[in-house]
Amino acid sequence: MNIILLGPPGAGKGTQAQRLVEQRGMRQLSTGDMLRAAVKAGTPTGLKAKAVMERGELVSDEIVSALIGDELDAMGAGEGAIFDGYPRTAAQATALDTILTQRGRSLDHVIELDVDEDQLVERITGRFTCANCGKGYHDRFEQPRQPGICDKCGSTEFKRRPDDNEQTVRTRMAEYRAKTAPILPIYEARGIVTRVNGMADIDDVTRAIETVLGG
Numbered sequence: 001m002n003i004i005l006l007g008p009p010g011a012g013k014g015t016q017a018q019r020l021v022e023q024r025g026m027r028q029l030s031t032g033d034m035l036r037a038a039v040k041a042g043t044p045t046g047l048k049a050k051a052v053m054e055r056g057e058l059v060s061d062e063i064v065s066a067l068i069g070d071e072l073d074a075m076g077a078g079e080g081a082i083f084d085g086y087p088r089t090a091a092q093a094t095a096l097d098t099i100l101t102q103r104g105r106s107l108d109h110v111i112e113l114d115v116d117e118d119q120l121v122e123r124i125t126g127r128f129t130c131a132n133c134g135k136g137y138h139d140r141f142e143q144p145r146q147p148g149i150c151d152k153c154g155s156t157e158f159k160r161r162p163d164d165n166e167q168t169v170r171t172r173m174a175e176y177r178a179k180t181a182p183i184l185p186i187y188e189a190r191g192i193v194t195r196v197n198g199m200a201d202i203d204d205v206t207r208a209i210e211t212v213l214g215g
């Protein structure tokens, strides 16, 4: 199964993708995570992307589509993909169709996380992740069971994203409205979009997604 999680910054794409990885053994393909890894490693892609990401703008379609193609090539044929943060423009949606067709894959579901933008700033500015395994947390909504210790790997080091400040978040949201929300009709026309209430508790959102994907 191949699915897209679609929603603005802070909608919960990464949070829900991590759960699907654990529960269903699918692979999370987050272009944001790939780009952050490239920035950290100082690759040519990372050098191009760094300032763009810090401003909250979109990196070029060619760069992100190439990253997605490479990740899919590294996956087993039977492994399902969760596209998290991709596609984000009409050009990326077109590229994804080609990328999937070339690999004998197709899209099964697009899950739209329906959220109230005003409350997303709090979600994003309170977010942090384990510096070792990447598990996501939140100051208010999802704290480690033992304070200061990652539930998943036991690390005591955590980090916050440089683009998780209010000003950059506002730019990221404007980019979403202008360039990403308009791609929804492409998938609606194919009858594969389901809207899920992304303002519910994290566990309830997971259950709603499970219902869409089925046993």
Ligand code: AP5
Pocket (backbone or CB within 6 Å): 007, 008, 009, 010, 011, 012, 013, 014, 015, 016, 031, 032, 033, 035, 052, 053, 054, 056, 057, 058, 059, 060, 061, 064, 084, 085, 086, 087, 088, 092, 123, 124, 126, 127, 128, 136, 137, 138, 139, 141, 142, 172, 198, 199, 200, 201, 202, 205
């Ligand atoms: P990316 O990393 O994709 O960031 P984003 O889309 O802005 O989304 P976020 O990761 O901020 O939000 P999320 O939906 O994953 O929320 P999360 O689950 O963490 O992209 C970053 C940048 O990279 C872009 O700005 C761009 O520059 C570039 N880029 C990436 N992909 C690109 C592409 N395809 N094309 C061009 N450029 C690209 O949740 C947020 C917080 O809320 C967490 O702390 C979580 O614990 C909490 N939370 C989650 N769900 C709930 C809930 N239901 N209730 C309460 N709290 C919740």
Ligand code: MG
Pocket (backbone or CB within 6 Å): 013, 014, 015, 030, 032, 085
């Ligand atoms: Mg994310």
